[in-house]
Amino acid sequence: MSEQWTSKIGFILASAGAAIGLGALWRFPYLTGTNGGGAFFLLFILFTVFIGLPLLIAEFVIGRGAKREAVSAYPKLVNSKAWSWIGRFGVVGCFLLMTFYAVVGGWILLYALLSFGNFVLVDGRDYEQLFISITASPWASILGLVLFVFLNVVVLSFGIKNGIERANKYLMPLLFLFLLIIIFRGLSLEGxxxxxxxxxxxxxxxxxxxxxxxxxxxxxxxxAVGFSCMVTYSSYLGEKQSLPGSAAYVAAMNVFVSLLAGLAIFPIVFAYGIEPASGPGLLFIALPAIFAQMPFGALFLSLFLLLFFFATITSSLSLLEIIISAFTQNKGWNRRNVAMGSGVVVIVAAIPSALSAGLLSGFAWQEKTVFDLTDLLVSNVMLPVGCLLIALFVGYKIKRDLLFHQFQLAAGPVGRIAPFWLFLMRTLVPATILLVFIAQFFL
Structure with missing residues (x-):
């Protein structure tokens, strides 16, 4: 393998960037608001620690153990080409996820650009109506989509070392700092x-x-588990990195940023009388409301949105990387050509989601637009299925010695819990996924 991460922190920050992005900062607050608040957050933490973390370790083990991207990693570990379908399932899932993820990334980019011209923070502006008008505009939505995908293609064209890793080292800490500023200002508001x-x-x-x-x-x-994104990322990893340690850092950072996102959004939501169940627009309605009350609010809003955009693009990079690496590693195709081709296909496929709030708003099933249905299919159906497949593959198909060897490399005393981790992958993880998935049809 020609490319590798140059440092441990580079891999951890890139993996955290892939995990955090829209998941923690955009999707988590509005789902928490829709599902009643604190109970949802507690369940999210429990699922992350006991289900998500073991699966993240599993994807790391598969990737570094095989030293291959997702499609070829699975068959290599069990010496059977038949198992490549798990990786192919992940590629399809990443593609579908990208078709609505890129739309939201486009919204963020548009908000960032508009905020530099003082267009967003205007006295007396209805921020909910502003969000509706931007997302309903076909030209604005498609322009944001195209710009977002184009920037992804540019970064991925430079590869792992010069693209993903370098950007994460400098900008992720700034995002945390801005979140803390928003939290302190929001907590000072009445209500x-x-x-x-x-x-x-x-x-x-x-x-x-x-x-x-x-x-x-x-x-x-x-x-970012279930679609083998982390299999591809960890395939670039050397043997001096502790897999369980790295996974624990990523999971902890994810929960921490989700906590920060909740503390940043919900005090503002209640202080300004915003409906917590406002859906996908919650973040875009709450953020301008708080920055409008701060000195140099327009400047700080612009900077925060740029950092938010960066967190978003670090996640989308992992989605496109699994697609690109499937061609560049196995078939030797030129990375930049594959990146550009993938970008064009994603843009075309994402247009229906981009137009869901405008021209295609009438095309809905049970009040769910193309955007909503794609999110539902990916997040509530394909991700659980992908995670179940990975759990069964690791728990029952890969040889125990290979699993323990990868788990224990550079892990120190933590390596001793490898049998417990394997026990979870064989029992609790698949059982919980099945029970929760089936429960929705009967309760």
Whole structure:
């Protein structure tokens, strides 16, 4: 393999960037708001620790053990080409995920560009109506989509060392700093503590079977597991890196950023009387409301949105990388040509989702647009299925010695828990995924 991560921190930050992005900062707040607050957050943490983290380690083990991208990693480990379909399932899943993910990335980019011209923060502006007008505009939505995918292609054309790793080292810490600024300002608002209570005080009466599936799906979505993205990322990893340690850092950072996102959004939501169940537009409505009350608010909003855009693009990079690497590693195709071709196909396929709030708003099934249905298919169906397949593959198909060798490399005392991890992969992880998935049809 020609490319490798140049440092441990580079791999961890890139993996965290792939995991955090829209999962923690955009999707988590609005799902938490829709599903009752604190109980959803607690379930999300439990699913992340006991289900998502073992699966993240599993994808790391598969990737580094095979030293191959997703499609060829599985058959190499069991010496059977038949198992390549798990990787192919992941490629399809990443592609579908990218078709609505890129639309949201385009929204963020447009907001960032508009905020530099003081267009967003205007006295008396209805921020909910602003979000509706931007997302309903076909020209704005498609322009944002094209720009977002184009920037992904540019970064991925430079590869791992010069593209993904370098960017993560410098910009991720700045994002954390801005989140802390928003939290401190939001907590100073009148009525903010009601939002804190909503977010941190569990009320299990508000949890439904579909809500359980949403919490489980969010743990998979935010950790970027289920579609073998992390198999591809860890295939570039050397043997001096502890896989369980790296996975624990990624999971901890993901939960921490989700906590920060909740503390940043919900105090503002309740202080300004915004409906917490506002859906995908929640973040875009709440952020301008708080920055409008800060000195140099327009400048800070622009900078935050750029950092938010960066967090978004680090996630989308992992989605496109699994597609690109399937051609560049196995068939020797030129990386830049494959990146450009993949970008064009994603743009064309994402147009229906981009137009869902405007021209295609009338095309809906049970009040769900193409955008909503794609999100539902990917997050609540394909991700759990992908995670179940990976759990069964690791738990029952790969040789125990290979698993333990990869798990214990550079792991130190943590390596001793390898049997417990394998036990989870064989029992708790697949059983929980099946129970939660089936429960939505009967409860």
């Amino acid at each position: 903010a503590m009601e939002g804190v209570r909503f977010f941190l005080q569990p009320d299990f009466s508000k949890i439904t079977a579909p809500g359980l599936l949403e919490a489980l799906g969010q743990s998979f979505f935010s950790l």
